Amino acid sequence: MEEAEKSDIFLKPLHDAEYQYLRELIYQYSGINLHEGKRELIRARLCTHLKKLGIDSFREYCNYLKQTASADEINKLLNILSTNMTQFFREKAHFDFLANVLPEMIQRRKKQGSARLRLWSTACSSGEEAYSLGIIVQETLTEVSGHVDVKILATDISSGILERAILGKYSKERMQDVPPHWRAKYFKAARDSYIVDMPLKNLIQFRHLNVVGPWPFKGPFDIIFCRNMMIYFDKATQQNLVERFSECLQEDGLLFLGHSESLVGFAPNLKYVIPSVYRKV
Ligand SMILES: C[S@@+](CC[C@H](N)C(=O)[O-])C[C@H]1O[C@@H](n2cnc3c(N)ncnc32)[C@H](O)[C@@H]1O
Structure with missing residues (x-):
């Protein structure tokens, strides 16, 4: 023994x-x-x-x-x-807010001559955040006229968790935060799970990325979600990251942080809009 x-x-x-x-x-x-x-x-x-x-x-x-x-x-x-805790429509106020502001943002882009929308879920974990964004975008697109070129980039440092995101298969329990009419519209029901349907999947590109390393793209992005990751970083890393997000955001683009995260003293050109949401000015 x-x-x-x-x-x-x-x-x-x-x-x-x-x-x-x-x-x-x-x-x-x-x-x-x-x-x-x-x-x-x-x-x-x-x-x-x-x-x-x-x-x-x-x-x-x-x-x-x-x-x-x-x-x-x-x-x-x-x-x-790493801690991969996530859920569909986590911190729901963010998605309600997005649903409210997206139609106006699209109209502004159209007036500026580009019907193009780029979103980035920077720490997407098993994909729920990116698919939730995709649903809000798809719902918005049914309200606005004409074609809009939309892409959602979803990245994470953990390759294991990204495989789950790409698979897009979620237990019934995990699906509880998706309203039933969206469950029926955007997912296929399997025996004891749901699988993301192709039109929603096709909107999203999942990529392995260490957000504190180099980024193989410049943006610009209209919407950046960086939620519940920065709490694991020290102040210097957070500051540097926020500056880089700000550089690759469109003017009037939005940065969403987790509810326990804030930009206090970080970025003068990112203005507070609602709790943990900031607009580039
Ligand atoms: C708690 S989850 C947050 C998921 C989602 N954003 C949410 O709020 O529900 C944190 C995620 O950050 C990822 N992560 C941690 N460090 C990272 C880094 N340096 N680059 C990219 N992703 C990272 C982890 O792998 C994990 O999936």
Whole structure:
């Protein structure tokens, strides 16, 4: 029994040196700032992964990371550590607001000579945010006349979660936040789940992207959703990110943050509109 315990990764502590190494690695790679209070959570989440790798100490795992230095392993680590909690129409006031302002925005674009709308869900997790945006856009398009060229870019650093987003298959439980008439209109019912239907899927391009790294596009975007990701970053990373969002927003474009996030003191050209929504002026 004692021998079994000694080799059981589930019982081993994550010491300072190893935690510090993992924190720095994650910070450099993703901007995520793991504070001391996360140590036990990280330890617990890593155990199953280490067991699969046949590694039975955190020191050995850190050495493995140093030796392989593989983006693939760092990605796996991020998949394990990141918090992907999301839901359809999360923070519903944002989607109600968007539904109100989109028709006017489209009219303005038409007057400016371009019936073009670009949206970006920067940390889309398993896709619910991007599909919710897609539904609001599709509903708006039925109200405005003429063709509008719409694309939604949806990105995330976690490749595992993106695969789920691309699949677009959600349990009945996860679908509870989608009103029944939209469920019927935009999804196909399967046995115990729903699958996003093609017209909605075709509106969205899912891409792997580390938002704190280089962006292989310039925009401009009309709408940027960056919700419930920046809370994991430190102030300097948040500031830099907000400046970059502001640069690639259209004039009058909108930036949506999570309800517990704010831009206090960050960006003079982003003006408060409603809680956690800002307009570029
Ligand atoms: C809590 S979820 C938020 C999902 C969605 N935006 C929402 O509000 O419901 C946070 C997401 O941020 C992603 N993430 C964390 N760091 C990232 C980075 N540096 N670049 C892109 N995505 C990142 C995680 O993989 C995770 O899917």
